[in-house]
Amino acid sequence: MSLARKSPIVLAILTLIGAASVWQAWAENDRVQFPENYKNGVHYATVNRGGVREELYTSPEAIAAAKRGDPFPDGTFIMMEDYRGDQLHRYVVMEKQKGWGEAYSESARAGDWEFREFAPDRSPNMSENGQRCMSCHQSEAGQDFVFTIDQMREE
Ligand code: HEC
Known part of the structure; x- marks a missing residue:
């Protein structure tokens, strides 16, 4: 038995x-899924750094929250397309869902955001666990862990 x-x-x-x-x-x-409809959102910035070009997208609700100075709503995704030259190199995505940060220690978490990298064919990079992303984005805790908030406000 x-x-x-x-x-x-x-x-x-x-x-x-x-x-x-x-x-x-x-x-x-492994909770962040590729946001297939991200192009229906707002293209709010292009960042050029050396040979890297980044195209940034988020939802109209996230743009409105940034303008009001409120935290981003649960369900917010931010998409960054990363081009090297004219070639799409990868996608990086951050997504905020209520309670997601509870899976991490207080010192490791970045609020309720999780971070994930996807290949040009939109498959997730399983060797990137997101901790590195989180620790760098922690420096922006004062603006809900998002670096490009000024560009959202100017949108
Ligand atoms: C060493 C610091 C650092 C690391 C590590 C890092 N980022 Fe970022 N991230 C930035 C900076 C700085 C920006 C602003 C855009 C720019 O200057 O390139 C940014 C922008 C972003 C954005 C657009 C929203 C925003 O915050 O402006 C997303 C989405 C993003 N990163 C996801 C990720 C993911 C996913 C990873 C891990 C695979 C990651 N980042 C790792 C520094 C970092």
């Missing part, structure tokens, strides 16, 4: 362990 069939308590414990490993998977940063 299996352990689980022996006792409902053991079964409950096994269920909890299962739930904990789901939580762990979230902390490994």
Whole structure:
């Protein structure tokens, strides 16, 4: 007889362990999905740095919040297309969802944002777990972890 069939308590414990490993998977940063419709949002900036060109998109609601000086609404995504020369090199995306930051320690989290990188074919880069992205964006905690807020306000 299996352990689980022996006792409902053991079964409950096994269920909890299962739930904990789901939580762990979230902390490994696989929740941000490619925002397929990002071009229906607002193209709010182009950033040129050396041979890199970045095209930035977000939702009209996020632009409105930036202009009001409010935190970004839950559900906000920000898309950055990264071109090297005229070639699309990668996409980088940040997305804010209520409670997402709870998967991280207080010192590691960037509010409720998660970060993810996608290849030009829109498949996620599984070797980038987003912690590096988070730690650099933490410097912008005073403006909800977003660097290009001034460009949003000027939009
Ligand atoms: C070393 C610091 C640093 C790291 C690491 C970093 N970023 Fe950024 N990120 C920036 C800066 C600075 C900008 C503003 C645009 C610019 O100057 O290129 C930015 C802009 C962005 C934006 C546009 C919204 C905004 O904050 O202005 C997104 C989306 C973004 N980064 C996602 C990511 C993702 C995803 C990763 C990890 C794969 C990442 N970033 C890693 C510094 C960083």
